[in-house]
Amino acid sequence: MKLLLLLALFIPATLSQSGEYNPELDGGTRGNPGIKARINQPGFDYFQSKITPLLEQQLRQAQIPPISQCLPQVGGCIQVSNLQVTNFQCPQSIRLHPAPPNQLVITIQNVGVSVTGNLNGQVTILQPIRLFGNIIANANQISITVGLSITRNQDGSPFVQVSRCNAVVRNLDIFIQNGGTLGDLANSNFRTQIGRKVRKMIPGQLCAKIPEIVNSKLNEQAQLIPQTIAFSFL
Template structure:
């Protein structure tokens, strides 16, 4: 329909998701009644605009009147002056889909008429009022083989309770002869045309709009997110609930994830139009992909130290804690290579989000020949807290590091007290490494939203094994 909003905007959002059969989802969405109501308002406004442009065919025929004979009539140049849909509702039908009803609708039509009875001919104009028009539409939501959402109007019925037609002309008795015939014919034609228009709009407007939902989202040169549908959304008494795969994958090599998603149970919240549930599985598959791609390896050199920090990354600084360094590698620049032996996993619970990464720190001296001489290998662990937000349709994050713990795994320069390096490593982690990570997290990962959907009034809550994002929806029409 007009402006590509032929049906339910938030229904499209629900249809972009799906139920997982054998396992738990990595991502979940709930469209509440408030969301469906918002969608209904936009959909009915678009339907009203579409129906007001209906083209009605000319009507002609004849009928026999006792003691009069055959009456020939013709109605032409039919034009809808208005079509109003004042009252409507939408509700989910459990295990079926959605049902939209429109009641108390009314329309006005005008046109020209012509009639002939024997030698009597007359013509003029007419006004026709349609009152108490009722429309019921059933929508079935599904997915195709590629995981794209689908929608189908499985049923449409229309009923007009009252039609009144007013003719202009000289022979009042003549108009009354075919008054009821015209009204009956017009009722049948309009009821058919309305449903024909609805069915056509679902296929030509709603279905293409659903296809704007990205079932995969490219993040960068290394990773993407799989948002493909795996089953139709499930209608409950109060909402549309739907699950999707919610899994990061490598663009270079799409391999299976070695762990299953945990259970994801939504609380009965209905204050917002839509709720997203991002499982710990969703975030941890991202960690797997970036770890395998080598993106969690960081190299720190002296040139990367912020100007506000009053020291340099060289053997002279470290010789205060490791005296033998000055003898073996006097006044040489150093490089630190930080890597994670395994992908760090995010834990989500009612108390918040956290992770305990394990990091290996390999220190090198940079020789005059630019080659590297290994110095020592440290193991660093610590508590890192995470905060998540949603901005411009993206999930964004920020990390804050707590106290770090160091241990010596290997030394090429002899034994030394690791605890003496604690404060320096804290500075490297919080002053250099963490800002780089947070700059990347600020770019975020896109939520699965169809075209021209914007979120507002966002709220976030952490639950066991998943983060819940609640939001209201705004559909931005073109033009």
């Protein structure tokens, strides 16, 4: 026992003189690492297994805001409301890998989703005509890349923020159902134009939802990561 006490007094003094000892260890500054660990590929595979079902669930249950778009070609505007995900195709792959400095990159490949909503609006063809019916959109080969920066809260727990987001929609098909004669006319003449505009809007809508998912879900899980560990468990 006396030998251990002598070592406990002697080693810090020796390390301090050699410049290899951090004086903060005397008081134990919470939030600064006492032990550093390097996460290898199996560790990232584990995190990926936890993140994958979370992302799939959030994408499947996404609340899509109403869409309003004016079309000068037809002299009017359309509104799509009550948008709901009616079909969801799981991603072909979700990959997680590190990136400097202190970042994680999540790559989601080939998601498919079908969305329905209520169509309203008005166009002018000789005279104003009201739009109505249901609009159905099928989007395929959606890819999303999200960069996450990792910092620390005041209590030392990890805090994740979205640093960048990029989404690409390669295929999109839109058609109007139960829209009467005007709906049939739109399907025949304006389907491509409407689809092109909506395809440009989707990446922004997706990336606007990602920070909400990160803040409400990932950071909740990050708060549960233990900040201390007893020597008896080492």
